[in-house]
Amino acid sequence: ARAARRWLNKGADVSILLDMDAIHAANKSETAGAWYEKNRGNGNETAEKLSTPQDELLTFVQSGGKLYASERWVKLGAISSSALISGTTLLSEDQMDDLLIDPSYTIMSY
Numbered sequence: 001a002r003a004a005r006r007w008l009n010k011g012a013d014v015s016i017l018l019d020m021d022a023i024h025a026a027n028k029s030e031t032a033g034a035w036y037e038k039n040r041g042n043g044n045e046t047a048e049k050l051s052t053p054q055d056e057l058l059t060f061v062q063s064g065g066k067l068y069a070s071e072r073w074v075k076l077g078a079i080s081s082s083a084l085i086s087g088t089t090l091l092s093e094d095q096m097d098d099l100l101i102d103p104s105y106t107i108m109s110y
Contacts, residue, residue: 001025001056008063015066015105016057017096018088023073025053026084054085061087070096 004014018026051059061067071090074081081090091099100107 001053001060004065005056005060005063008060008065014060015068015099016060017091017099018067018069018073019096020070020073021077023069023077023079026057026067026069026088027077027079028054028083028085058085058087061085068096068099 001016004016007014057067067085067088068091069084069088071092074084074090084090099105
């Protein structure tokens with residue numbers, strides 16, 4: 001999400017598609033980010049403040065990025081749509097396929 005936000009700032013049209021386990025990054029109540037919380041400003045050499053995946057994705061959406069999540073994997077992960085960060089759009093597998101095979105998109109995995 002940090003890289004995607006940098007690309008947005010450079011004028012790119014950027015979308016993030018969360019599939020499989022990645023959908024947990026959009027879950028507002030996910031506790032996997034607890035490590036980030038306790039290690040913010042942890043005295044690392046750059047003194048960079050660490051942020052949770054949810055914070056990064058929310059900032060990405062607020063910066064104009066588009067965030068998509070697999071409807072199937074949200075269901076399999078037992079996540080309610082109301083638990084997803086604001087701005088997340090659920091896509092069916094057919095809708096995901098349409099995006100992924102659209103030749104006007106450049107697909108990157110970072």
